[in-house]
Amino acid sequence: MNGFTEAPLTNIMATGLDRLRGDDPELYDVLVRELDRQSTVLSLVASSSVVDPSVLASLASVAVNVTAEGYPGRRYHAGCEVVDDIEQLAIDRARRTFGARYANVQSHSATNANYTVLSALLRPGDPVLGMELEHGGHLTHGSPAAYAGQYFRVVGYGLTDEGLIDYDQVHRLATGHRPRVIICGATAYPRSIDFARFRQIADEVGAYLLADISHTAGLVATGLHPSPIDHAHITTTCTHKQLFGPRGGLILSGRDHDAPAPRGRGTLADFLQRAVFPFSQGAPALNTIAAKARALDMVTTAEFRAVAERIVEIGGVLAETLAGLGYRLVSGGTDNHIVLVDLSPKGMTGFVAEQALEECGIVVNKNRVPRDPTPAFVTGGIRIGTNSAARRGLGREDARYCAELIDQVLRSVEVHGERGYRVPPSVRMSVRARVADLCARRPVPGYPAAELASSGR
Numbered sequence: 001m002n003g004f005t006e007a008p009l010t011n012i013m014a015t016g017l018d019r020l021r022g023d024d025p026e027l028y029d030v031l032v033r034e035l036d037r038q039s040t041v042l043s044l045v046a047s048s049s050v051v052d053p054s055v056l057a058s059l060a061s062v063a064v065n066v067t068a069e070g071y072p073g074r075r076y077h078a079g080c081e082v083v084d085d086i087e088q089l090a091i092d093r094a095r096r097t098f099g100a101r102y103a104n105v106q107s108h109s110a111t112n113a114n115y116t117v118l119s120a121l122l123r124p125g126d127p128v129l130g131m132e133l134e135h136g137g138h139l140t141h142g143s144p145a146a147y148a149g150q151y152f153r154v155v156g157y158g159l160t161d162e163g164l165i166d167y168d169q170v171h172r173l174a175t176g177h178r179p180r181v182i183i184c185g186a187t188a189y190p191r192s193i194d195f196a197r198f199r200q201i202a203d204e205v206g207a208y209l210l211a212d213i214s215h216t217a218g219l220v221a222t223g224l225h226p227s228p229i230d231h232a233h234i235t236t237t238c239t240h241k242q243l244f245g246p247r248g249g250l251i252l253s254g255r256d257h258d259a260p261a262p263r264g265r266g267t268l269a270d271f272l273q274r275a276v277f278p279f280s281q282g283a284p285a286l287n288t289i290a291a292k293a294r295a296l297d298m299v300t301t302a303e304f305r306a307v308a309e310r311i312v313e314i315g316g317v318l319a320e321t322l323a324g325l326g327y328r329l330v331s332g333g334t335d336n337h338i339v340l341v342d343l344s345p346k347g348m349t350g351f352v353a354e355q356a357l358e359e360c361g362i363v364v365n366k367n368r369v370p371r372d373p374t375p376a377f378v379t380g381g382i383r384i385g386t387n388s389a390a391r392r393g394l395g396r397e398d399a400r401y402c403a404e405l406i407d408q409v410l411r412s413v414e415v416h417g418e419r420g421y422r423v424p425p426s427v428r429m430s431v432r433a434r435v436a437d438l439c440a441r442r443p444v445p446g447y448p449a450a451e452l453a454s455s456g457r
């Protein structure tokens with residue numbers, strides 16, 4: 001049908017980079033600096049991952065040029081027959097990856113996916129049960145600082161003193177408040193979630209169960225974390241954390257895809273289709289959907305499975321080593337990629353720890369911990385995650401080494417109140433060099449390796 005090989009794609013990318021370099025050196029320079037930063041510091045940000053170059057190439061594809069309101073085979077624009085194939089590929093792969101019966105791949109983010117679902121299922125003022133932010137829930141699960149918390153009547157559940165989800169409290173609050181939607185899934189919870197238990201509670205009070213697996217989607221896809229697909233009525237996830245894909249969201253459904261939708265609006269699947277478009281979104285980003293398709297295909301490979309296993313393995317080693325060094329961990333350990341450290345016994349805030357570690361080339365994020373008295377910008381702890389480190393191929397020894405470097409920095413930092421601190425320059429220089437060496441020895445596959453620190457970095 002045509003004479004094109006992949007060469008024109010390569011040519012466009014090369015032309016694009018040439019023009020960027022030539023016509024906009026200011027932007028080009030920042031992009032190069034960011035690549036340089038990523039290759040010399042160790043990202044232990046739990047919500048981060050790093051995409052394969054083939055995902056980058058898909059994002060930079062000409063699919064971006066097509067406007068395609070609607071769905072494959074049913075568009076409100078002409079010229080969509082090829083991008084229809086892209087979207088269908090992403091839908092098929094999303095369903096296959098998660099064993100889902102229904103998938104919508106158009107959400108621009110998990111926030112967007114959650115609000116699409118909540119705003120379609122609920123009327124303003126309806127009761128919702130979600131996990132408290134400071135106990136590990138997400139802003140979109142009902143925090144008063146965000147949309148859901150202001151438009152719905154949200155009741156929050158949290159953790160027991162042991163740091164585990166308090167299912168008895170969930171049950172008590174559900175029977176007391178009769179929520180129309182119960183949200184499970186977390187943004188800072190180091191343990192596995194019992195989706196079956198949540199569904200039992202939802203059924204008892206006649207609520208829809210929404211599971212947001214943004215943080216653990218890679219473990220769910222590989223069977224290393226229980227799957228909510230057939231427990232929750234609806235499952236959402238972002239594609240840029242543990243799926244190692246582009247910034248975006250997915251809405252999925254399993255056995256309940258043909259359950260009745262609210263207000264007699266057909267099946268849940270039909271309802272969700274309309275909830276995305278036209279109810280809450282316009283045209284989809286087909287280049288991003290191409291990148292989702294690419295990332296989802298990689299999730300089913302043996303190579304991805306090895307990364308997922310490594311994510312959990314080095315998470316366990318990090319947790320064990322830090323606990324052995326005297327750090328208090330929320331829930332005492334981890335089942336997944338997250339290690340949540342409560343720094344209050346150390347007399348240090350999350351703000352100070354985050355900044356001090358970043359100075360030394362280790363990137364984590366400050367995070368509130370249960371019953372945290374400090375504000376969200378200060379926090380009493382840090383959240384450490386292993387997705388990106390696992391992608392670099394870090395093993396058990398490396399993870400122990402990272403925990404020791406973290407300890408070395410935190411032990412040597414002089415604390416001056418909630419936000420003041422000083423890292424001794426000798427510690428900063430030596431840890432930075434060790435981290436850069438580790439990154440150079442273990443580059444992200446497909447990315448350029450940094451030079452060894454001894455070359456003067």
Ligand SMILES: *Cc1c(COP(=O)(O)O)cnc(C)c1O
Pocket residue numbers: 047108109110111112137138140185186187212213214215238239248249
């Ligand atoms: C990160 C996260 C989100 C938001 O994801 P975006 O795609 O960045 O909007 C939603 N829910 C949970 C549980 C998350 O961890």
